[in-house]
Amino acid sequence: MNRKIGFTLALIVALAAPFIGYPVFLMKLLCFGLFACAFNLLIGYTGLLSFGHAAFFGAAGYFTGYALTTLGLPTELGILVGVVVAALIGLVMGWLAIRRQGIYFTMITLALAQMVYFGMLRAPFTHGEDGLQGIPRGKLLGMIDLASDTTMYYVVLAICIAGFALIVRIVHSPFGQVLKAIKENEPRAISLGYDVDRYKLTAFVLSAALAGLAGSTKTVVLGFETLTDVHWSMSGLVVLMTLVGGMGTLVGPILGAFIIIALENKLGDLGNFLARTTGMEWFTTLGESVGMVTGLIFIVCVLLFRRGIVGEIGAAIAASARKKRLA
Amino acid sequence: MEIFGVPLPAMMSQLLLGLVNGSFYAMLSLGLAVIFGLLNVINFSHGALYMVGAFLAFIGVTTLGLNYWLMLLIAPLIVAVFGILVEKSMLRWLYKLDHLYGLLLTFGITLLLEGVFRSFFGVSGQSIEVPELLQGATNLGFMVMPNYRAWVVVASLSVCLATWFVIEKTKLGSYLRAGTENPKLVEAFGINVPLMVTLTYGFGVALAGFAGVLAAPIINVTPLMGSHLIIVVFAVVVIGGMGSIMGSILTGLGLGIIEGFTRVFYPEGSEVVVFVVMVIVLLIRPAGLFGKEK
Numbered sequence: 001m002n003r004k005i006g007f008t009l010a011l012i013v014a015l016a017a018p019f020i021g022y023p024v025f026l027m028k029l030l031c032f033g034l035f036a037c038a039f040n041l042l043i044g045y046t047g048l049l050s051f052g053h054a055a056f057f058g059a060a061g062y063f064t065g066y067a068l069t070t071l072g073l074p075t076e077l078g079i080l081v082g083v084v085v086a087a088l089i090g091l092v093m094g095w096l097a098i099r100r101q102g103i104y105f106t107m108i109t110l111a112l113a114q115m116v117y118f119g120m121l122r123a124p125f126t127h128g129e130d131g132l133q134g135i136p137r138g139k140l141l142g143m144i145d146l147a148s149d150t151t152m153y154y155v156v157l158a159i160c161i162a163g164f165a166l167i168v169r170i171v172h173s174p175f176g177q178v179l180k181a182i183k184e185n186e187p188r189a190i191s192l193g194y195d196v197d198r199y200k201l202t203a204f205v206l207s208a209a210l211a212g213l214a215g216s217t218k219t220v221v222l223g224f225e226t227l228t229d230v231h232w233s234m235s236g237l238v239v240l241m242t243l244v245g246g247m248g249t250l251v252g253p254i255l256g257a258f259i260i261i262a263l264e265n266k267l268g269d270l271g272n273f274l275a276r277t278t279g280m281e282w283f284t285t286l287g288e289s290v291g292m293v294t295g296l297i298f299i300v301c302v303l304l305f306r307r308g309i310v311g312e313i314g315a316a317i318a319a320s321a322r323k324k325r326l327a
Numbered sequence: 328m329e330i331f332g333v334p335l336p337a338m339m340s341q342l343l344l345g346l347v348n349g350s351f352y353a354m355l356s357l358g359l360a361v362i363f364g365l366l367n368v369i370n371f372s373h374g375a376l377y378m379v380g381a382f383l384a385f386i387g388v389t390t391l392g393l394n395y396w397l398m399l400l401i402a403p404l405i406v407a408v409f410g411i412l413v414e415k416s417m418l419r420w421l422y423k424l425d426h427l428y429g430l431l432l433t434f435g436i437t438l439l440l441e442g443v444f445r446s447f448f449g450v451s452g453q454s455i456e457v458p459e460l461l462q463g464a465t466n467l468g469f470m471v472m473p474n475y476r477a478w479v480v481v482a483s484l485s486v487c488l489a490t491w492f493v494i495e496k497t498k499l500g501s502y503l504r505a506g507t508e509n510p511k512l513v514e515a516f517g518i519n520v521p522l523m524v525t526l527t528y529g530f531g532v533a534l535a536g537f538a539g540v541l542a543a544p545i546i547n548v549t550p551l552m553g554s555h556l557i558i559v560v561f562a563v564v565v566i567g568g569m570g571s572i573m574g575s576i577l578t579g580l581g582l583g584i585i586e587g588f589t590r591v592f593y594p595e596g597s598e599v600v601v602f603v604v605m606v607i608v609l610l611i612r613p614a615g616l617f618g619k620e621k
Contacts, residue, residue, distance in 0.1 A: 295437070
């Protein structure tokens with residue numbers, strides 16, 4: 001019941017948002033929210049820490065950009081190209097990485113993503129350091145002109161809700177339950193007769209494809225694609241978003257993504273504000289030290305809030321419910 | 328004289344360059360292996376601490392006017408003290424949890440360190456002079472060898488072999504190996520395992536700091552110099568496995584040499600060759616060359 005009210009409220013806010021906020025910024029928030037949810041499917045529900053998700057996000061963006069600019073494909077096909085490319089990279093990367101467990105898995109994804117980064121840096125169609133510019137938004141299904149930010153916003157919202165719904169569906173499906181079993185106790189899942197590697201690989205490819213969907217959509221929205229999106233720091237950023245919001249919670253990653261992206265964009269303002277109120281000049285440089293601040297948040301989260309915001313709230317509610325039952 | 332159409336001196340100088348890079352890989356992956364053995368933590372900040380070592384050398388030599396040799400001693404010590412503080416104040420609380428939290432914490436430390444150095448030094452590179460004693464080059468007949476590069480290889484290999492000797496052949500090392508196998512039992516024998524863990528972390532990161540000082544005169548010292556290196560070193564660690572000290576050293580050197588050869592015959596491939604080797608090893612021998620999975 002509470003959950004239904006919550007989702008309805010969130011939907012109303014999301015529908016009304018472009019009349020209050022700046023649509024492009026909101027769309028960016030949505031795309032990163034989807035990206036973090038896709039990542040969470042792996043870490044939160046399968047127990048695999050990938051440090052290479054930037055490869056899917058960025059490569060999908062590049063291929064979508066290429067498909068829309070050079071090949072002149074319609075928007076929906078362009079996004080599809082990005083998703084397929086991300087899924088294929090995910091298939092190869094996952095197939096290699098699941099050969100090793102735990103921390104090695106993480107290192108392999110990081111190394112393979114670095115290979116994708118160099119691929120994108122050197123491939124002729126990506127224009128190296130300059131990136132792709134002036135990617136047209138085009139028309140959706142040849143009818144709906146996406147040039148208007150408001151129209152684009154509702155399309156992005158629909159894509160992100162669809163992606164999110166798919167993730168919810170996966171998590172609650174029998175397949176999702178097996179993933180959870182693998183996360184909790186892999187040897188037991190194996191002895192129960194599950195082909196663990198196949199489940200892991202499927203989860204990896206799904207996560208990669210959804211991360212690609214987020215990346216492609218983001219490229220269509222912003223109209224450009226650069227190396228930032230394939231860089232390892234982007235992989236780190238999506239880990240941070242999920243960690244801040246709460247690994248293994250459905251809405252946590254979205255919240256985490258909103259907080260981290262908003263922080264990245266508004267850090268300069270925040271610094272100026274702090275400098276004015278405290279009179280300390282040093283705070284004005286805060287806008288340039290995004291890395292420093294994200295590093296600090298990482299450290300604080302790992303040491304104190306491992307469950308993330310949503311996870312902590314959930315734990316608090318569960319604790320108070322237990323108290324009530326006892327009383 | 329030519330080999331496959333490449334003049335011998337050019338080939339040898341690339342090979343030496345590969346050997347230099349290989350000794351950095353060896354030193355860093357050795358540090359990672361020693362730390363992982365006892366702490367079960369993959370130290371992401373290893374690259375950042377290598378960068379800190381290089382910057383300490385830069386600050387010592389240029390700003391404070393200290394001598395390179397002195398910095399070769401002081402900088403690793405400062406890095407070690409920093410590492411010990413990090414271990415005592417933060418890492419200590421994560422041992423009972425999943426490995427991934429140690430990785431995430433040290434990743435945060437990496438971003439923080441890079442951010443701090445960036446705010447002081449910007450992203451453009453600094454460099455320091457090669458110490459007077461090692462300037463110039465020696466003509467070996469078949470190639471001209473820059474003295475400093477030779478020194479880097481000799482110094483890193485000596486440090487690596489000394490580490491190997493201490494861990495594999497001495498009493499202290501036997502405590503360390505026993506602690507890797509079963510810390511509880513070792514503690515029951517009256518050995519101060521927490522202290523050993525702290526000092527091991529300090530030593531592991533000091534190796535990174537030492538590598539940083541060695542690298543400072545021959546590469547561009549920037550706040551981001553450690554990040555790419557650490558990813559390559561991770562690939563090296565995946566290839567070699569972290570179970571064997573000698574394995575780490577040999578894998579590091581070997582990959583440096585392979586990278587050097589690639590630079591001769593197919594320069595475009597040199598930045599990804601280590602990753603390609605990793606893929607091949609994963610296909611043929613998933614546990615890694617010297618692997619025993621933990």
